[in-house]
Amino acid sequence: MSVRVVRTVAELRAALAPHRAAGIGFVPTMGALHEGHLSLLRAARAENATVVLSIFVNPTQFGEAADLAAYPRTEDADVALAGEAGTDLVFAPSAAEMYPAGFATSVCVGGAITATLEGALRGRSHFDGVATVVAKLLLAVQPDRAYFGAKDAQQVVVVRRMVSDLGIPVEIVACPTSRDADGLARSSRNTRLSAEAREQAAAIPRSLRAAQDAFAGGIRDPRGLTIRVRDELAAAGLDPEYVEIVDADTLEPIADLAGPALLAVAVRVGEVRLIDNVVLAPGVDDRIALESGSA
Amino acid sequence: MSVRVVRTVAELRAALAPHRAAGIGFVPTMGALHEGHLSLLRAARAENATVVLSIFVNPTQFGEAADLAAYPRTEDADVALAGEAGTDLVFAPSAAEMYPAGFATSVCVGGAITATLEGALRGRSHFDGVATVVAKLLLAVQPDRAYFGAKDAQQVVVVRRMVSDLGIPVEIVACPTSRDADGLARSSRNTRLSAEAREQAAAIPRSLRAAQDAFAGGIRDPRGLTIRVRDELAAAGLDPEYVEIVDADTLEPIADLAGPALLAVAVRVGEVRLIDNVVLAPGVDDRIALESGSA
Numbered sequence: 283m284s285v286r287v288v289r290t291v292a293e294l295r296a297a298l299a300p301h302r303a304a305g306i307g308f309v310p311t312m313g314a315l316h317e318g319h320l321s322l323l324r325a326a327r328a329e330n331a332t333v334v335l336s337i338f339v340n341p342t343q344f345g346e347a348a349d350l351a352a353y354p355r356t357e358d359a360d361v362a363l364a365g366e367a368g369t370d371l372v373f374a375p376s377a378a379e380m381y382p383a384g385f386a387t388s389v390c391v392g393g394a395i396t397a398t399l400e401g402a403l404r405g406r407s408h409f410d411g412v413a414t415v416v417a418k419l420l421l422a423v424q425p426d427r428a429y430f431g432a433k434d435a436q437q438v439v440v441v442r443r444m445v446s447d448l449g450i451p452v453e454i455v456a457c458p459t460s461r462d463a464d465g466l467a468r469s470s471r472n473t474r475l476s477a478e479a480r481e482q483a484a485a486i487p488r489s490l491r492a493a494q495d496a497f498a499g500g501i502r503d504p505r506g507l508t509i510r511v512r513d514e515l516a517a518a519g520l521d522p523e524y525v526e527i528v529d530a531d532t533l534e535p536i537a538d539l540a541g542p543a544l545l546a547v548a549v550r551v552g553e554v555r556l557i558d559n560v561v562l563a564p565g566v567d568d569r570i571a572l573e574s575g576s577a
Numbered sequence: 578m579s580v581r582v583v584r585t586v587a588e589l590r591a592a593l594a595p596h597r598a599a600g601i602g603f604v605p606t607m608g609a610l611h612e613g614h615l616s617l618l619r620a621a622r623a624e625n626a627t628v629v630l631s632i633f634v635n636p637t638q639f640g641e642a643a644d645l646a647a648y649p650r651t652e653d654a655d656v657a658l659a660g661e662a663g664t665d666l667v668f669a670p671s672a673a674e675m676y677p678a679g680f681a682t683s684v685c686v687g688g689a690i691t692a693t694l695e696g697a698l699r700g701r702s703h704f705d706g707v708a709t710v711v712a713k714l715l716l717a718v719q720p721d722r723a724y725f726g727a728k729d730a731q732q733v734v735v736v737r738r739m740v741s742d743l744g745i746p747v748e749i750v751a752c753p754t755s756r757d758a759d760g761l762a763r764s765s766r767n768t769r770l771s772a773e774a775r776e777q778a779a780a781i782p783r784s785l786r787a788a789q790d791a792f793a794g795g796i797r798d799p800r801g802l803t804i805r806v807r808d809e810l811a812a813a814g815l816d817p818e819y820v821e822i823v824d825a826d827t828l829e830p831i832a833d834l835a836g837p838a839l840l841a842v843a844v845r846v847g848e849v850r851l852i853d854n855v856v857l858a859p860g861v862d863d864r865i866a867l868e869s870g871s872a
Contacts, residue, residue, distance in 0.1 A: 291744055295746075384688075384738075385742050386686050386687045386688040386690065386691075386738055386742060387684065387685065387686050387687075387708070387738060387739050387742035387743055388684075388685050388687065389682065389683075389684055389685075389743070390682065390683050390684075390685055391681050391682050392681045392682075392683065393679075393681040395681065396681075413682070417743055418742075418743055418744055421743055421744045421745055421746070422744050443679075443681055443682060444682050447680050447681060447682035447713075448682055448684070448712055448713055448716055449586055449713055449716045449717050450716055451590075451716070
């Protein structure tokens with residue numbers, strides 16, 4: 283259970299060298315570990331001889347300084363939880379290790395996949411920050427597989443594109459969104475919700491579930507489905523930043539739901555910005571489980 | 578002498594897998610091999626168990642379509658020359674292999690090192706193209722060492738920055754500029770010079786040599802040195818795009834020549850754009866050799 287923590291790429295590579303051949307699984311995080319991260323670590327544990335977790339609150343992917351400052355930092359607890367979930371090594375670099383003086387390189391993913399949803403709201407520079415830090419982490423760890431949560435669906439699409447385009451030799455594994463009993467997607471940001479806001483936020487998974495129910499009932503008109511989401515959110519007093527149905531691979535708007543589509547929402551609840559999504563795919567019924575009486 | 582040519586990253590990786598542990602040296606080129614490239618291959622041969630050459634005329638680093646179209650393509654001759662220089666494997670991908678449909682990622686190096694010299698003239702997008710293709714090639718080959726010519730001094734600085742910033746595990750080796758007897762830096766573009774233009778172009782190394790002579794004679798004022806370069810070029814009827822003296826590492830303008838400085842020029846001779854440079858460093862006398870009577 284005593285997990286080794288390393289702070290530099292040099293230490294990381296030295297520690298991993300003897301284990302490289304047997305296979306490495308990697309879970310990149312910004313810390314503040316919750317059950318969602320642990321589910322990624324367990325997936326990595328099941329498929330790889332060595333499991334590496336990174337903890338780095340990446341400043342370049344935050345648009346608002348206040349959001350960065352408020353992001354929870356709980357490293358000691360994270361390391362203990364990671365150890366219980368079977369992590370072998372934690373890479374927790376400083377900002378100076380990741381971005382030393384003179385750092386001048388960024389990895390940018392252009393096109394529709396970064397122009398829409400979070401890219402439209404937070405700006406493309408958010409995904410430049412994500413793509414750059416993920417590329418750096420993948421090159422530092424050189425894992426066989428890297429695990430990401432489906433909650434950040436657009437991030438998964440962007441990372442897959444970047445890895446494919448640059449030819450980084452790693453398999454990107456997307457794991458299902460981990461949810462609380464009321465359906466709320468687990469997020470490190472949830473700890474910043476007041477009790478009242480937490481209750482309000484439960485309308486987010488309810489709204490997605492309402493769209494899933496309508497989809498299962500045969501509704502195929504994107505506008506009809508997004509209206510259901512908006513109605514459910516409005517009933518809880520929430521005004522979403524976006525409710526969009528896009529192609530699950532290209533993230534381009536779609537007129538009809540013939541193939542797999544991503545229904546994605548972003549909602550500000552009090553001072554906390556939350557995102558969530560579900561995939562709507564003909565023939566697939568993957569409805570969010572909600573605790574009884576929550577609707 | 579029969580060198581294997583592979584066209585895809587998958588073939589490349591499969592071919593290199595058995596040789597990876599013993600060490601790989603890599604020389605990325607745009608083909609049209611000349612003595613300068615061969616000197617890089619020989620340097621790679623001397624230091625690595627396996628030597629890989631890539632031939633790829635990268636469209637994304639050309640600003641002008643005419644320059645791209647006119648770039649010489651001589652693959653059969655290149656492969657034969659590479660074999661004679663001890664190359665083990667040639668990677669010659671198509672543009673579709675490097676940039677398949679949907680490709681959307683670029684690696685960008687910002688700051689002073691891409692804003693000046695070639696970046697100022699050709700635009701930063703030139704170096705975005707260079708950084709992206711070099712990152713892709715390094716990730717495809719995964720060499721221990723990669724060899725670049727000092728003629729493209731700014732490219733070496735940009736590639737070193739990119740490799741350091743992203744943490745690509747490779748040593749970048751810069752080899753001295755290879756020159757013809759009259760001092761002209763060897764370049765694939767030289768084949769496009771008419772006999773008359775070829776003679777005119779010899780003023781470029783003469784002009785740099787004049788500055789080196791002045792520097793060796795104690796001149797330390799950047800303006801005094803660049804004027805010598807401009808005078809020598811003007812005498813041959815050449816009007817340079819730039820003549821600049823910058824810090825050899827940061828490429829920032831310098832007021833006095835206390836540390837190593839890069840003296841870089843770009844000159845259009847007829848329709849062909851040529852670049853050249855020398856390092857001016859106190860205590861180092863590395864003057865360009867010119868054939869007798871050429872000055």
